[in-house]
Amino acid sequence: MSAGGPQPTSPYRPNAKYVLLLGSMTALPAISTDIYLPSLPDVARDLGTSATAAQLTMTGMLIGGAVGQLVIGPTSDRFGRRAPVLVGIVLHVITSLLCAVAPGIIPLIALRVLQGFFNASASVVAMAVIRDRFVGSDASRLLSRLMLVIGVAPLFAPSVGGVIAGEWGWRAVFVALAVYGTLLWFVVWRRLPETLPAERRRGPGLRAALSGYRSLLRDRHFLALAVLPGLSVAGLMSYVVGSPFVLQEGYGLSSHQFALLFAVNGVGLVAGAQVNAALVRRYAPVRILRVVLPVSVVFSLGLFAVGATGAGGLPVLLVMLWIQLALVNFTPPNASALALGRHGAIAGTAAAFIGSSQAGISGTISPLVGVLGGDAFAMTAVMAGSALLALVVLAFGTPAYRAGGWGT
Template identity: 80%
Template sequence: MNSRPTPALPPEPTGAPASTDAPAYVPNAKYVLLLGAMCALPAVSTDIYLPSLPDVARDLGATATGAQLTMTGMLLGGAVGQLVIGPASDRLGRRLPVLIGIALHVVTSLLCALAPGIVPLIALRVLQGFFNASASVVAMALIRDRFVGSDASRLLSRLMLVIGVAPLFAPTIGGLIAGFAGWRGVFVALAVFGAGLWVVVWRRMPETLPAERRRDGGLRAAIAGYATLLRDRHFVALAVLPGFGAAVLMSYVVGSPFVLREGYGLSANQFALIFAVNGAGLVLGAQVNASLVRRYAPIRIIRIVLPLSVTLTLALLALALTGFGGLPALLVVMWMLLALVNFTPPNASALALGRHGAIAGTAAAFIGATQAGVSGTVSPLVGVLGGDVVAMAAVMAGSATIGFIVLALATPAYRAGGWTT
């Protein structure tokens, strides 16, 4: 148990204190695993497919940029999907939207396996992202239904232990599947994973939004909810921070197969090993953050981590430009940077969600859509700028720097007394 009082959060614009709609609840391991598997569905859909990108480009006669668009298309589809599914979960409850979304993820995965060209594949990946967004946005709303502040941040960080299994093992598994059944077999595996998750959610996921707390109305209510969020400048600033953190990560994700395999001549197995080691850094960072929020307010952690991230991205860019230290130096700095990536999203998301508990689904959708939209818009710049190590490092540095500027100018993190809440 954490005897330290939870750091105070700014009052919610709805006027309802967080404690009235976040009853005390201690999550067990099965609950954490369930939420982690839901949050991991988009990550698995991304990472298991990574080793196949060069093969997709060759098989479908596409450029590297075209193959990368099958990744970013899923992110953009996820951004739109969360904006739709979040308000739907506030109106219909949490179970129905996620069950429908995962079922349609299974269908689109099978259609991806049959795609005849790069353009249909990109379009289907957009739909796949739209539908599997239901799992992640509902998982976020489930957390806000029961937790706030540091408790929510700690649970989000613990979830990264489950989500982190995707970058650790998914590329290796995807490479093995692709070696046996081709890249189309990878999408069949995604359909099987989605079907299994659907069964688990159907049997095990509780309904955390009772009928009396659901919001009435359709499109008008959704628009009103988003209008409320947009009027809260502090919420918007906190909500976009995970997006720039995800842009750093996704720039690495979409660029690394070409940078490491084609630029540095690594084999598929060597790439998978490096990706797994970096994935371990992501998981380790998330767990360190989960321990730190027991002692420090989330905003205090963010205000230290973001400047460190900017420094490391600039160091990475310098190494890419000069070639100093070769691949080993590049990998060391990259590991350190990726170990910090998972500090900002859980803390910023928990603080943002704590301001709008009455429309948790809509708020979670806004955060998730911003995260997917920013990263999905920024990460293709790696291919546009040349797809080499300099392009990847430059986009990562730009994303981290903009995130730091948002924190400094649009939140009280660096103002006198502003970081004490």
């Protein structure tokens, strides 16, 4: 018996190829974001627009992803997992190529919204496939392993995107995204099995989709768990959108130094996910959450103190930032596994709700960094606020801190 009590297990055991496949699917939205980051100044300059308008091409993709998941999740519960993801990736490839020839900022923003909508198919189907075959700690452990694959995006994508844009221009970045999508489509077509048999699929039409979402909205415990990944990613995205200005303009780092530090912090994200994958072998996911979230609040408040006062300078800021980012990836896999476990019959809809909430919450909170001034104070304040709000949601929205409630 584990230290967290007996855990539900699955007869399936994913091999490395299976993890790599699902990780590559889940990483599609992240790669579409991170590889494009270094091109933002070039986009603004080339299209004759402002930095704020160029940043809307990032926000637009998040919004498209949030809406896309709400639509694609129920679709995958109706038609199975393979068809929606194969169609979605094809449309991602087409929109990527259209982005490469966009004549102005407005068409580019619109195309990025569509790109986010379509590539959401890969991430939401990957989550649904996990719930089709895995539950409890098995699901949490697999989600943590996926973070190893997903973590490659912040490690290498900005550098790769910078090299591509430097050699061939920012439009070539979208050609690269089209190539990645094409390769992913062939791998999914060859390797992804259908995990939702016909007898378990839901009825057609809008009514079935709305019925699924109504059942989720009535489950307050599910809602609290579904919000937690979004608050965690909001802290991460606050770092992503704020760090170029904080580290390059505030602390005078070069673009190469920034790319290196971005990669180092990416190692922290991956390390945290792998530690979590080891912990869920012994401890229930809810027990990990009830310990990690208070620790995250403590470190985020320390990070905010450093950012607000400048105490210790850049070295202390970087150390605190690395620790806080390493704690980020404990929350999404555990909270998502617990939430999905409550609604296995509508796993696609549940995964869509979680993913949409994640994109919507992070897309709403992270722009506050710019609103508050875009400096170290602003970035660390939003990160600390996100961590504190996550702890409040866990404490009051779930039984994690109630007598006996954390034992399941």
